[in-house]
Amino acid sequence: MSSLLINQPEYSWLKELGLKEDNEGVYNGTWGGKGEVVTSYCPGNNAPIARVKQATLDEYNETVNKAKEAWKIWADIPAPKRGEIVRQIGDALRKKIKLLGHLESLEMGKILVEGVGEVQEYVDICDYAVGLSRIIGGPILPSERPGHALIEQWNPVGLVGIITAFNFPVAVYGWNNALALICGNVCLWKGAPTTSLTSVAVTKIVAQVFEDNKLPGAICSLTCGGADIGNAIAKDERVDLVSFTGSTNVGKQVALKVQERFGRKLLELGGNNAIIVFEDADLSLVTPSVLFAAVGTAGQRCTTARRLFLHESIHDEIVEKLSKAYAQVRIGDPCAPDTLCGPLHTKQAVEMYLSAVEQAKCEGGTVVCGGKVIDRPGNFVEPTIMTGLAHDAAIVHKETFAPILYVIKFKTEEEAFAWNNEVKQGLSSSIFTKDLGRIFRWLGPKGSDCGLVNVNIPTSGAEIGGAFGGEKHTGGGRESGSDSWKHYMRRSTWARGISLQKNSFKTSI
Structure with missing residues (x-):
């Protein structure tokens, strides 16, 4: 019998998540993976679970191009309709919540109740984002010019590259993904190499929702990989926002590379x-x-x-x-x-x-x-x-x-x-x-x-309704609730003159 845990009877539940011995770690509407093969290990016994074929740089470039094309379709869909898709993602995750939580315990090492609770955070942020999809927008401001309106317009940034860490391999992606989607963006995810099975399993669930709705799968893309893929995301001018969660040292490198191209970044780094x-x-x-x-x-x-x-x-x-x-x-x-x-x-x-x-x-x-x-x-x-x-x-x-x-x-x-x-x-x-x-x-x-x-409460246990993030070397970014959605949009202020003459607007019934 294979030494991989996935082939042992007590771990047969992994196959209910669509996992197998060798898993493709690239998704852009179709599955692929021609890069290095990485074995995922269980921290509880250091036994191999299964393998993931990571992305090559060519596959990364292909995925970015497909994501940019998918954005042209997704951005035209009204925000409340995008919210409906996110609602379906949340429902799909609910159906697999115990299996995904179990996978987190097996692959990341956190206890079962924490694994299930983390998947619940993705579900919760989907619920939150559904309501948010009907209220995002800017104010109408007083103009100093007579007969004028001053309006703040918010539009999606485009492609959001999401790089997540091993310790929260589901929730952090969820915080970014749900808000980015309702704002009209498409997403490209690179999870930690040591939790690649979790990235693949989550992407399979999300991809099925887009397939069921006859929408491009590249709206939520995946490129499993190591530093080469992360470096490509940071340097790529086609990636309109880079959301990075990880160590302060690596976050600093990412920030410098993004800043070199005057790109946008959202950093969630360390905490002492x-x-x-x-x-x-x-x-x-x-x-x-x-x-x-x-x-x-x-x-x-x-x-x-x-x-x-x-x-x-x-x-x-x-x-x-x-x-x-x-x-x-x-x-x-x-x-x-x-x-x-x-x-x-x-x-x-x-x-x-x-x-x-x-x-x-x-x-x-x-x-x-x-x-x-x-x-x-x-x-x-x-x-x-x-x-x-x-x-x-x-x-x-x-x-x-x-x-x-x-x-x-x-x-x-x-x-x-x-x-x-x-x-x-x-x-x-x-x-x-x-x-x-x-x-x-x-x-x-x-x-x-x-x-x-x-x-009078612990330092851990933040809720999705509030903005999550920190100052100084923690990076200054904010994810999840409050007005964190603004990170995923660009703002324009526009003005127009309005005629004040009577009967200037002709109507017919």
Whole structure:
């Protein structure tokens, strides 16, 4: 029997998603893939799942050309009609939500409830976009010229290149895809190479909706690939907007390449997120919130809590409670329903985890719990709490994609707020307090400098109705709710004179 998991009886459900041993990783109305063959592995046991044939640069160019042609059709369809197609995409995803969630657990490594929940985010943003398709537009503004109207017109940018990361291989594409579509754009997706099966499975579902409606499949194209495809998207003047989600280092390279051609970009990059707990906090909220934020997805969310600032009067008490809670976390097979923490995504991530723990020790840190690799198949590590580090220690200012939490004492509100803001990233942040004045200072201009500013809840768990994104080295982009749709459109202001004479408009009945 083949060593691939897809050929083993317990994984036969993968075929219900249209997957097979060798999968084509290019879609532009037809399926293809003549490039490198990449094997996808399960982080829970490092066993091979199946293979994906990636795009060549020639196939990429062909796909872009087909997408641009498809845009000519899609842009002419009224926005509410485009919204109807997006509604159908959401319904199609609903029918496969458990299967897709299971695939995420198998291929990415997040626990089952998180995998299903992530697919639900794509469904939710489709629902949101359907309503939005009937209200997007600009205002009629007062003109200083008599008898004139000043109007703001919004039009689609054209082709949106969407580059997504391994840790949210469905939701981030969904946030971009649903809004881009109702705005009148076409999409070209390049997912992370290590989650290519998820990209293929999602694209098959979306493609069927367009086929059923007799619309070009290239409206939602796919080019699986590595850095060569990502580089091509960044440099390609035919790509009107590049939406990139990933590390700050790679995001900077993408931004520079897009800027060289004066292109548009939307960046969602790293986050070195902090939780601040004051002495007046409701301590019953703190332990579960910190645990969820620091250990969820094995510390591989961009919104993961990596720094915990505790008022000196409650430091020891909270650390003790957290240590007991960490000891009860069930670590194991991400596909098992009772697992709370799955593996890291790759072997390289395990090495980075070990390196960070050792560096923290060298800088004065003490391991309170965790700190070791778990001796079992897969990429499992112990969720780790470390104390004794300075707020400005080099390792504390470094984002490590792993479940490592640095706990630091503080004395005053001023220093806690300053320490929250002193890192280069500015994605998510949270305080725990009952002081209403402090809450408003936290939300104000001298408070948190992050894009997500929470009170008495974790740093993770953003809702689709609000704009998601961060400041500084997080990139400044906004996705999902609020007015994020404006990223996917271009704005024109136009004026015209209107006759004020009576009977200037002749009508007939």
